[in-house]
Amino acid sequence: MAAGPVPAAARRAYVARHFALAYPTAPPLAGLLGLPGSGAAVEVPDYSDGFFGQARPYPPPPHWRSWQQQHLPFFFDPQPETPLLVLNADTKTVALGVDVISAAFYLLSGWQEYFSDARDPHGRFPYAASVQQQFGFATVPVVNYYFEVLKTALEHHSGQPLAPRRWGPAAAPFAACLTHDIDNLHGGWGTAARHALRQRQPGRLLALAARKALGRPAPWHNLAAVQAATARHGAPGTFFLLLNHRPTPGGPANADYDFAHPAWPARLAALRRHGAEIALHGSYGTARHAPALAAEAARLHPAPTGQRFHYLGWEPRATPAIVEATGFAYDATLGFAEHFGFRHSYCLPFFPWNFAQAQAHSFLEIPLNLMDATLHHPRYLQLAAAEILPALTPMLAHIAHCGGVFTLLWHNENFDPANEVNGPRQFHEIAALLQKMGGAFFTCDDIARQLNSH
Ligand SMILES: [Zn+2]
Structure with missing residues (x-):
């Protein structure tokens, strides 16, 4: 596979770009992020531990945390006892206890399927090999909730509420x-015939046969x-x-x-x-x-x-x-x-x-x-x-x-x-x-x- 290590700055930029698409009125995220102790507006630890410099498909299993009535899996979370985020009222800064940048990059980049060799008979990455199946979160857009954590941090920093993207001229939610x-x-003749039989409609069955015999368009x-x-x-x-x-x-x-x-x-x-x-x-x-x-x-x-x-x-x-x-x-x-x-x-x-x-x-x-x-x-x-x-x-x-x-x-x-x-x-x-x-x-x-x- 032609893939080298993904540097932290590239992962951060990729996540920040998508965050800006999800919250179009947010200030640029990349410039506000920093590691713990950096004094940045939003401090996010880097718990990737070399993961993005190698070719393994799966990181350590996620820890589950509560976030606004949701139970969510957090990858790259080796210290689950630390709070998800700590808001500092004096400095208007925020310290995150989870590495949402690594976790968001891992899922959004499709890392698992690129590095996994699992493929089904059509050459597709199988659901059965996915972390979504393994940990049961296929129907939850977890990355969007990671973004909600970041959004909450930015709102604390700026004092301004941030709304998700709206759609079309009517600004639909x-x-x-x-x-x-x-x-x-050109198909559907057999399906239609079986349906007519199930419904006990011999007249429809005859009409279908006539349509087919006359070369009319298929159902x-x-x-x-x-x-x-x-x-x-x-x-x-x-x-x-x-x-x-x-x-x-x-x-x-x-x-x-x-x-x-x-x-x-x-x-x-x-x-x-x-x-x-x-x-x-x-x-x-x-x-x-x-x-x-x-x-x-x-x-x-x-x-x-x-x-x-x-x-x-x-x-x-x-x-x-x-x-x-x-x-x-x-x-x-x-x-x-x-x-x-x-x-x-x-x-x-x-x-x-x-x-x-x-x-x-x-x-x-x-x-x-x-x-x-x-x-x-x-x-x-x-x-x-x-x-x-x-x-x-x-x-x-x-x-x-x-x-x-x-x-x-x-x-x-x-x-x-x-x-x-x-x-x-x-x-x-x-x-x-x-x-x-x-x-x-x-x-x-x-x-x-x-x-x-x-
Ligand atoms: Zn098709």
């Missing part, structure tokens, strides 16, 4: 992206319906299109549709007229193959500003450089397929760490928090429809509290009314809950623009 990976348009040929479904919530959708319809040799299928079909320009124009964003769904294997990804991106006009990899493909040691080299402003791949939550323990878009160059990459990662398949799949979770909202609510409350972004992936095939498990009804319930909680909807491109504008 949190943002949500409703996104759709378009893998299949999953539903892009306009998907657009209308998101529009019901006042949301613009982000559609990730798969431009490769050839199966991967020895691997899974790509698109079941051919993007060269002459109907596509009119289809995309109709989606864009309704405010949708058209982005790229990098086909299987392109997460490790820069020329293939660039060739797919070049087929979309106007050029897509972002993308998400099919099968959530991601090789931490190669993919970030490929996304950057292709010139994307954002990627929207990084979530765990096996569990909803926060793969980098962070609920805002962030600039992935470039291990080879010891600095941030130039593109934003918009983390994926929930994929439809995760909720109900033989290899993932198997939640009943009624269990979905109660399971998601605590995660959404964290995002709302921290001023973050919730990104949902709902495939077009799961807008099929025949799907009663993770289908259109569950999509609408989640979108309605987001609205009720005060979230504002944006495309991924809009989210990236808002973060890049300050």
